[in-house]
Amino acid sequence: MTRRRGQRTPLPPPVFAVAMVAIAFFALPFIGLLWRAPWGSMLDVVGQESVRTALWLSLRTSFAATFFAVMLGVPLAWLLARVPFTGSSAVRALCILSMVLPPVVGGVALFFSFGRRGLFGQYLDRWFDIQLPFTTWGVVVAQTFVSMPFLVITVEAALRQMDRRYEDAARTLGASRWHVFRRVTVPAIQPALIAGAVLAWARALGEFGATITFAGNFPGTTQTMPLATYLALETDPQEALVISLLLIAVSFAVLIGLRDRWLNGARAAFT
């Protein structure tokens, strides 16, 4: 058998075959979706008021959830990575529990805590006149609850890997802890921060179980794209197809759009 110079040893045939099966497993659903898509009536479906409302609601809530995941998650990741305290691993487990929890369970938990009759929700209602369930804010809460762990674990890992001597250098130059955090730490973890935010956003965009349990399924208020897709599959499968394609297109566009920033950021990593 002849082999070109520099050619890598090929994988053992069984491994190669299984890898092909795995690729097919990911590719076939998309092919099926594209195959059955009603390309002719596509614009009509997208133009439908109900679809546009759901898309707009999904975009607003998923970006709001990503915003809160970053605002709350970065300090949390910093605490977990930098401050040694007893029970920190228990706290970490608690904070990423919602990542592995069935989303419906998360929704039920949110309902019994922050619902109008919930343990804490009754005071939100009574003292601040805030009702979360069955509102758009409820959607944001549910999405933040399930998506923040993705940001926390990504950023925490970056904070642990970062060369902390850069922070020391900044302090000897007269920078306060806050200035160091803003001007040195955050730029150093920027690639991980963006990656974590994208993961969290994708999770928020696809959120179904916690949302429908905690926030319900009201068009225009809490009916996000995944909920609309599921509902449409029962009544109008064509519409479900189109909404799914739309979600794929939106996800794809964001991934592509962020890819450049993401890679450029990696250059600045302080490792």
Added chain:
Amino acid sequence: MSLDAHVAVRVGDFELDVELDVGSGEVLAVLGPNGSGKSTLLRALAGLTPIDRGHIRLDGVVLDDPATDTFVPPEQRPIGVVFQDYLLFAHLSATENVAFGLRARGGDKRAARSIAATWLDRVGLADLASMRPAQLSGGQAQRVALARALATDPAMLLLDEPLAALDVSARQDVRRTLREHLSTFEGTRLLVTHDPIDAYALADRVAILEGGRIAQTGTIAEVTAHPRSRYVAELVGTNLMRGVVVDGVLTTDGGARVVVAADPGPVFAVIRPQAITLSLAADPTSSARNIWPGVVGDIERLGDRARVGVRGPLPMVAEITAAALDALGLRPGDDVYASLKATDITTYPA
């Protein structure tokens, strides 16, 4: 401008306990092997590691004194640090790096950039002002780091292994420029290094740090002429032993007996490797008063010379010609006799 410090700090199993005085306008090099506590010392002075005992006073101002519960945090100390591998911020340009300290102290952005530009010009990098650290050579990065440390107008400058991150080929040039730039800074200057050449080229005085303690301080000439630690003896390539002289006989700490021409008392004794004669048999007719049996250890050839390690009650290195080595046919593990005239041993009080 002067530093008066007694730094006692424990990091894990390692204990550093040193007293240092750096006078006004002086450059002190702390020279020591890896793990001797150099970086810990620097971190303590900069305020990155609080000390457990002692004090740090700079120009009369107490920066750290556990006894009175005084601790000035690093960002408030008038101390500039040039770190090993420079630690320039990768996401900032050279100018922004130099301006960082001024901005951190609340300086106006434009003013900070203009001062930074002046500093970059001073270190000869005006044309690289907009470069990112990744685009700079090691020597250029070092100058940016120096400008960054000096831009905030510190009273003391600390340098951590300033040349260790550079290629051997670049080192000589950078060492010369660094020496020039150091001479224009009027504050207290302290550098730590494991390289005696850096200490020699950049410092007025040297403190030898070994195992967390200062073994010796003095000018480079004093320290190399009268080493008081094995580390320095090995650096200058000579044999050092320590012991007590009684009736013209030195008993070393290792128990060997050496005939010396010295006054009684505890002494250091230095034997130049070139003064030692090696032979295959003891020569009873020789005038040498000292003759020891030993076993050949490592042999290192250096051109027409060879350095031969001799193991035995008195371990030492002898330097003989390569021709003599070949004539004797010495191999590691061979038995050998080392002889030495008592007058070839330099002694000084321990």
